[in-house]
Amino acid sequence: MGSALFHGGTILTVDTENRSFAEGWIAVRDGRISGVGPKATTPDPSGYDEVTDLTRHLVIPGLVNAHTHSAMVLFRGRSEGQSLLTMDGWYNSIREPELSLVSSDIGPAVALSAAEMLLSGTTTFCDQYFFAEEIATAVKEAGIRAVIAYGIVQLGDKARGEEELAKATAFLEQQRSSDGRVIPWFGPHAPYVDNTEDLLLAEVEVANRFGVGLHLHMACGPEDNEETQRRYGTTAAVALEKIGFFDGRIHAAHCIDLSPEDIAVFARAPHASVSYNATAGLRSGREGICPAVELKAAGVTVALGTDNVAANNSYDMVQEMRVAGLVASHREGRAQPLSSRELLRMATIDGATALGLDHEIGSIEVGKAADITAFDLSGPGYSETPDPETLLIYSGSGRDVRHVWVAGEQLVRDRQLTRRPFAEIRANYSETYRSFWDRVEEAKKNREVA
Numbered sequence: 001m002g003s004a005l006f007h008g009g010t011i012l013t014v015d016t017e018n019r020s021f022a023e024g025w026i027a028v029r030d031g032r033i034s035g036v037g038p039k040a041t042t043p044d045p046s047g048y049d050e051v052t053d054l055t056r057h058l059v060i061p062g063l064v065n066a067h068t069h070s071a072m073v074l075f076r077g078r079s080e081g082q083s084l085l086t087m088d089g090w091y092n093s094i095r096e097p098e099l100s101l102v103s104s105d106i107g108p109a110v111a112l113s114a115a116e117m118l119l120s121g122t123t124t125f126c127d128q129y130f131f132a133e134e135i136a137t138a139v140k141e142a143g144i145r146a147v148i149a150y151g152i153v154q155l156g157d158k159a160r161g162e163e164e165l166a167k168a169t170a171f172l173e174q175q176r177s178s179d180g181r182v183i184p185w186f187g188p189h190a191p192y193v194d195n196t197e198d199l200l201l202a203e204v205e206v207a208n209r210f211g212v213g214l215h216l217h218m219a220c221g222p223e224d225n226e227e228t229q230r231r232y233g234t235t236a237a238v239a240l241e242k243i244g245f246f247d248g249r250i251h252a253a254h255c256i257d258l259s260p261e262d263i264a265v266f267a268r269a270p271h272a273s274v275s276y277n278a279t280a281g282l283r284s285g286r287e288g289i290c291p292a293v294e295l296k297a298a299g300v301t302v303a304l305g306t307d308n309v310a311a312n313n314s315y316d317m318v319q320e321m322r323v324a325g326l327v328a329s330h331r332e333g334r335a336q337p338l339s340s341r342e343l344l345r346m347a348t349i350d351g352a353t354a355l356g357l358d359h360e361i362g363s364i365e366v367g368k369a370a371d372i373t374a375f376d377l378s379g380p381g382y383s384e385t386p387d388p389e390t391l392l393i394y395s396g397s398g399r400d401v402r403h404v405w406v407a408g409e410q411l412v413r414d415r416q417l418t419r420r421p422f423a424e425i426r427a428n429y430s431e432t433y434r435s436f437w438d439r440v441e442e443a444k445k446n447r448e449v450a
C-alpha cells in the first residue's frame with residue numbers, strides 16, 4: 001500500500017494522555033500509523049510515496065458512529081411528529097412501508113449513508129438491521145469500516161428463532177472481511193420486542209465463541225420499562241444480568257431510562273457499553289435522557305451514535321457531539337459536565353472500545369490502523385483558540401471535512417469520494433427511493449381494495 005506523510009496540521013491523538021501537536025505530523029506505512037509527533041521532529045518528506053500538507057487543518061482519529069440503521073435513510077423525513085422510540089411511532093411511520101423493502105433496495109441506500117458518513121468524517125459505524133448480507137456488500141464497496149449486527153427476529157416462534165440463529169451464525173462465519181473493515185455481530189432488536197431468554201443466551205454463547213458482541217436497543221423509555229416489568233418483574237438490564245446475558249460483549253443503544261441499579265449492572269459487566277444518541281432521543285420527545293454523566297462516573301463506556309436518519313436526519317457526528325454536550329449540560333444543570341475533550345473521546349476511542357476495536361482504531365497511535373479525518377479550518381467559523389476540541393464541537397461542522405483515510409486508504413480527497421463519485425451514488429439512490437415508495441403506495445392501495 002505504500003507510505004504517506006501528513007504534516008502541518010493540529011493533531012489531536014486522543015491517546016491515553018490526550019497528546020496534541022500543533023503543526024504536527026503523522027506517518028503511515030501499509031495502512032498503519034508508523035509515527036506521530038511535533039513539528040520539530042517532522043521526517044524528511046522525500047522518504048514517502050505521498051505527502052499531504054495539512055496546514056490550517058485539524059486532524060483527529062476517524063469518528064465512530066456507535067448506533068445506526070443505515071438502510072433506513074429511505075425513511076428520512078417520514079416520521080415527522082412521531083417518536084421512533086415508541087411502538088406507536090414506529091407503527092405509524094415505519095412498520096408498513098418497511099414490509100415493502102426488497103433486498104435490492106439495501107445496497108443503494110447503504111451506499112448513500114456510507115458516503116454521507118465518510119464525507120462528514122466518520123470512518124466506522126455500528127449498524128443493525130435486516131438484510132445484513134446486502135449491508136455488508138455495500139460497506140465493502142464503500143471501503144468504510146463497520147460492525148454489522150445481524151438483526152435477529154424471533155416473533156415468539158421457537159423454530160424461527162433457531163433458524164434465525166443459524167443464519168446469523170453463518171453471517172458471522174462468512175462476512176468478516178480479511179482487511180478487518182467488516183465486523184459481523186449479532187443484533188437482537190430489543191429484549192422487550194423479541195428474542196426469548198433462551199435465544200438471547202444462545203446468541204451470547206455463539207458471539208463469545210467468535211469474539212464479537214451483541215448490539216441491541218435497551219431502556220428506550222417508560223413503555224419499554226413497563227413491558228420488561230410485566231415480563232420479568234424488573235428492568236431489562238437487571239433481568240438480563242440474572243440470566244447471564246451480560247457475560248457477553250453487550251452494546252446497548254439509547255438507554256434513556258436507566259435506574260441506578262441498571263447503571264450498576266453495566267458497570268459490573270466485563271464488556272458492556274452504551275450508545276448515547278442525544279439528537280434522536282431529544283427529537284423523540286421522550287421524558288428520559290441517557291444518564292451519560294452517571295454512566296461514565298460509574299466507569300461504563302459511553303459512545304455516541306446518530307441512530308437512523310428518520311430519527312436524527314443527519315449522520316454528522318460533529319453535530320452529534322455538540323447535541324450530546326448540550327443535552328448533558330441541560331440534564332445535569334451545570335456547564336459542560338461532559339468536556340469537549342471527553343465528547344471527542346466518546347466519538348472516537350470510546351466508540352472503538354464499545355465495539356471491541358480499541359486495539360485497532362479510535363486514536364492516532366503507532367501500530368493502529370490509519371483511520372484519520374482532517375477538517376479544513378481555513379473557512380469562516382474557525383479562528384485561533386487554545387482549545388481545538390471546543391472549536392471543533394461547538395463551532396465546527398462535518399461539512400468542513402476535507403480528507404478521510406480508512407486503513408491508510410484515502411476515501412475522501414478534497415471533499416470528494418475517491419472510490420465512486422457521489423453524484424453516481426446519489427442518482428442510484430434516488431432511483432431506488434422512487435421505486436421503493438411507489439411499491440409502498442401500491443401495497444397500500446392493494447390493502448385498501450382487499
Ligand SMILES: [Zn+2]
Binds near residue numbers: 068308
Ligand atoms: Zn436504533
